[in-house]
Amino acid sequence: MKNIAPAIFPPNGIGDTKPTNQAVLEWVHEIGKLTKPENIFWCDGSEGENEFLITESLKQNVLIKLNDKKVPRSYLHRSNPNDVARVEKVTFICTPTKEEAGPTNNWSEPADTYSKLHELLNGAMRGRTMFVVPYIMGPPDSPLTKVGFEITDSKYVVLSMRIMTRMGKIALNRLGNDPKAEWNRGVHSLLDVDPDRRFICHFPQDNTIISVGSGYGGNVLLSKKCFALRIGSYLARKQGWMAEHMLILGVESPEGKKHYVAAAFPSACGKTNFAMLIPPAHFNGWKVTTVGDDIAWMEIRDGRLFAVNPENGYFGVVPGTSYKSNPNAMKSIEHDTLYTNVALTDDNDVWWEGKDGAPPKHAIDWRGNVWTPDSKEKAAHPNSRFATPMRNNPALDPDVEKGEGVPISAIIFGGRRSDTVPLVYEAFDWNHGVYLGATMASETTAAATGAVGKVRRDPMAMLPFCGYNIGDYFKHWIDIGKRLTNPPLIFNVNWFRKGENGKFLWPGFGENMRVLKWVIDRCERRGGALKSPVGWLPSPHDLDLEELDIDHKSVADLLGIDHEEWHKELAEHKKFFDSLGGVVPEELLKQGEQLAARFNL
Ligand code: OXD
Ligand code: MN
Numbered sequence: 001m002k003n004i005a006p007a008i009f010p011p012n013g014i015g016d017t018k019p020t021n022q023a024v025l026e027w028v029h030e031i032g033k034l035t036k037p038e039n040i041f042w043c044d045g046s047e048g049e050n051e052f053l054i055t056e057s058l059k060q061n062v063l064i065k066l067n068d069k070k071v072p073r074s075y076l077h078r079s080n081p082n083d084v085a086r087v088e089k090v091t092f093i094c095t096p097t098k099e100e101a102g103p104t105n106n107w108s109e110p111a112d113t114y115s116k117l118h119e120l121l122n123g124a125m126r127g128r129t130m131f132v133v134p135y136i137m138g139p140p141d142s143p144l145t146k147v148g149f150e151i152t153d154s155k156y157v158v159l160s161m162r163i164m165t166r167m168g169k170i171a172l173n174r175l176g177n178d179p180k181a182e183w184n185r186g187v188h189s190l191l192d193v194d195p196d197r198r199f200i201c202h203f204p205q206d207n208t209i210i211s212v213g214s215g216y217g218g219n220v221l222l223s224k225k226c227f228a229l230r231i232g233s234y235l236a237r238k239q240g241w242m243a244e245h246m247l248i249l250g251v252e253s254p255e256g257k258k259h260y261v262a263a264a265f266p267s268a269c270g271k272t273n274f275a276m277l278i279p280p281a282h283f284n285g286w287k288v289t290t291v292g293d294d295i296a297w298m299e300i301r302d303g304r305l306f307a308v309n310p311e312n313g314y315f316g317v318v319p320g321t322s323y324k325s326n327p328n329a330m331k332s333i334e335h336d337t338l339y340t341n342v343a344l345t346d347d348n349d350v351w352w353e354g355k356d357g358a359p360p361k362h363a364i365d366w367r368g369n370v371w372t373p374d375s376k377e378k379a380a381h382p383n384s385r386f387a388t389p390m391r392n393n394p395a396l397d398p399d400v401e402k403g404e405g406v407p408i409s410a411i412i413f414g415g416r417r418s419d420t421v422p423l424v425y426e427a428f429d430w431n432h433g434v435y436l437g438a439t440m441a442s443e444t445t446a447a448a449t450g451a452v453g454k455v456r457r458d459p460m461a462m463l464p465f466c467g468y469n470i471g472d473y474f475k476h477w478i479d480i481g482k483r484l485t486n487p488p489l490i491f492n493v494n495w496f497r498k499g500e501n502g503k504f505l506w507p508g509f510g511e512n513m514r515v516l517k518w519v520i521d522r523c524e525r526r527g528g529a530l531k532s533p534v535g536w537l538p539s540p541h542d543l544d545l546e547e548l549d550i551d552h553k554s555v556a557d558l559l560g561i562d563h564e565e566w567h568k569e570l571a572e573h574k575k576f577f578d579s580l581g582g583v584v585p586e587e588l589l590k591q592g593e594q595l596a597a598r599f600n601l
Contacts, residue, residue, distance in 0.1 A: 001192050002128075003127045003128060004007060004190060005128045005190055006060060006128065008041070008155070014048055015041035015042055015043070015049065019172050019175070020146075021136060023181070023183075024183070024317050028040065028132055029132070034121050034122060035126075035158050037126070037130035040130050040132060041131045042169055043132060044168040044169050045170065046436075050159070053158055053348055054159065057155045058075075063077055064076040064348075067348040071337065072334075074339065076339045076340075077156050080215065081367050083195070083198075083215055083216050084341060085218065086216065086218035086448045086449070087195075087448070088449075091201075092108040092200070092202065093106070093202050094201050094202060095107065095110070095203075095204060095468070097192065110203055111204075114203075117199065121187070122580075124212070125153045130151060130152075130153060130159045130564075131155070132149060133157075134147070134168060134169075135147070135161060135165035135171050136166045138170050138309075140403075141403035142403035142404070143403065144297045144310075144457055145308075146183070146184065146232075146310075147184070148165075151186065151188065152220070153190055154571060157188060161223060163312070163313040164221055164312065164313040167312075185209070186208075186218050187209070188210075194584075198219075200219050200226065202230045203469055209230075210357075213343025217387070217426075218448075220338075224295070225464075225465055225573075229245060229383070229466075230466070233462070233467045233468070233473065237468065237472065240302075242316065242476075243296075244264060244295070244552035245295060245462050246263055246271075246294075247290075247291075247293050248260060248307050249274065249289065249290055249291060250406065251287070254286060257553070259409040259520050259523055260291065260296070260407060261520075262296045262410075262412070263413070264411070264437065264440075264461040264462070265414045265461055266447075267461075268317050268446060269445065270495065272317070272326065273326045275293040276328035276329055277509070277510055277513060277516070278510050280513060284545040285442055287395075289396065290328070290395050291307070291308075291309050291399070292308075292310075294314070297310050299405070300484060301404070303346065303485030304485075305484065307408050308402075308405040312386055312390055313387055314329075314388050314390060315386070316386050317382075317385060317446075317447065318380060320379075320392050322355055322356045331387075331393075332393045333386045333388050337387065341380065341382060341492065342380040343360075343363045343365050343366060343371060343379035344363060345362075346362055347356065348505030351363055352380035353378055353380055363368045363380070365377060365380075366379070382446035383447055394531070409488055411433065411490045411491070412492070412493055412521055413437045413491070413493070413573050415440050415441050415442030416496040419497065419498065419562075419595055420562065420566065423493065423497065423535075423559055424556065425492055425535040426490070426546050427492070427535045427536075431587050431591060432488050433489075434591075435588050437477070438588055440460070441458060448464065460473075460477075464575070470583065472583070474584060476584055478588075489522055491522075495512060496508075497557070511548060517544055522536070527540060528541070532561055533595065534598075540552070567599065570592070570595065570601065577589065
């Protein structure tokens with residue numbers, strides 16, 4: 001196997017912070033025996049360590065230094081062109097029985113899978129450095145916070161984990177010396193980045209993840225999709241909390257009244273943009289702040305849901321990000337940012353489709369080839385990414401580190417739908433809300449390999465991330481509802497509805513504040529709404545559309561319920577539930593019947 005990650009040799013004082021927990025030491029020893037690295041690098045998250053890793057990564061062309069005047073302390077990484085997105089078809093949940101993984105996951109028998117992976121890992125780190133990355137997910141003093149360790153042979157992974165998690169000594173301290181303490185074991189090796197030897201395997205019962213053959217963030221930053229969502233959702237059900245693919249934002253009125261909202265959208269549907277929304281001028285005095293842009297861990301306290309963002313950074317889609325679409329994201333990625341697969345300009349700045357200003361006359365595209373505006377290829381990969389510390393976000397919520405989390409007033413589900421689904425509506429109650437989440441669908445994007453633009457059901461935006469049987473996951477939602485005496489209201493939104501001319505009807509971005517305002521009004525029991533078969537629907541005058549350039553017909557189209565379209569939609573709900581082979585809880589089947597009855601079906 002070609003050594004694509006040659007070993008590095010740190011000076012004394014760097015890479016030698018060994019944990020003291022015996023269970024960790026034994027596990028690292030075993031993985032070392034299997035993968036046979038040249039040396040072991042124990043990360044502590046220090047500045048000196050980071051500088052050393054960056055210097056070595058520059059030497060080995062893992063990173064390209066960007067123009068320090070334009071994007072200070074920032075770097076570009078190019079992944080292998082065969083390795084640019086999450087690969088769901090090689091992502092497995094390895095539970096003792098297939099039923100535990102359920103109908104929506106690829107299942108693989110644990111013992112067989114371990115032995116296949118161990119074969120692949122045998123000697124895989126020869127001539128390489130094995131990094132041991134301790135990290136925590138969640139604010140340092142939160143009861144929800146969990147410890148993970150990732151072993152990897154990729155410097156890019158270590159540098160990214162440093163941005164995306166609270167990494168290093170903080171995790172060693174949190175874990176302590178109890179050999180029985182709970183912590184996640186993650187093993188990653190690039191191998192030779194061959195798509196045929198690429199597997200992302202989760203063993204929920206063992207709190208273990210093994211990912212091989214990829215260097216793409218979603219497959220290899222094991223803290224994120226693998227731990228915080230797939231293993232996290234499994235642990236959450238067992239332990240009575242929730243791990244969700246949701247942003248968390250704060251909305252503060254000019255009078256200083258604040259609500260928090262959690263929102264689930266499938267990958268690349270604008271979660272980061274929504275989490276960093278800047279209200280339009282008309283909403284002078286309103287403030288939106290970001291707690292998280294991708295993942296929410298939530299627990300029940302005093303009958304309410306409280307949420308923390310387990311992450312410490314943002315791993316966002318770059319193309320389309322601009323001062324128009326998301327000024328806070330632009331400010332966040334102007335410095336101290338690790339870019340992947342964007343274009344490089346002649347003055348070592350970064351560029352992507354949709355960035356403000358004119359395209360460069362000449363650049364190097366994401367594959368390392370010359371690019372000009374006449375090129376047929378995109379300069380930046382559609383799923384090119386930034387990893388940036390959340391501290392960079394000018395709109396970061398002041399309570400982001402609060403251990404108890406923030407109280408959630410509303411949950412929003414949303415997808416990318418050209419038709420059928422109105423701009424916004426509210427569920428009649430919790431179980432109806434769970435039905436909205438369970439039946440949500442979206443047109444697929446470049447965040448995962450496969451066809452783009454196909455409508456697929458993506459319950460709670462968790463289809464690729466639920467680490468156990470989706471039927472049990474639905475039931476968990478229903479059970480959580482029973483324990484909530486003050487549950488969040490649940491909404492569905494669709495920013496992406498199109499008119500007859502094929503153009504988007506809604507301007508989106510900052511203007512989504514208008515929808516958010518109605519959501520908040522409903523939480524405050526003051527917003528008007530009409531009862532419709534799908535839920536509580538605002539009439540045009542319930543939404544604040546002042547100073548917005550939109551015509552009556554577009555608003556009517558945005559809020560319209562077309563019965564014929566909905567008859568088809570209901571048939572799709574039923575088809576989806578049927579495809580799950582009898583795992584859908586009674587409560588949701590009943591919701592489907594009630595919805596059909598409201599449409600006189
Ligand atoms: C992500 C995703 O990267 O959902 O957040 O794919
Ligand atoms: Mn995501």
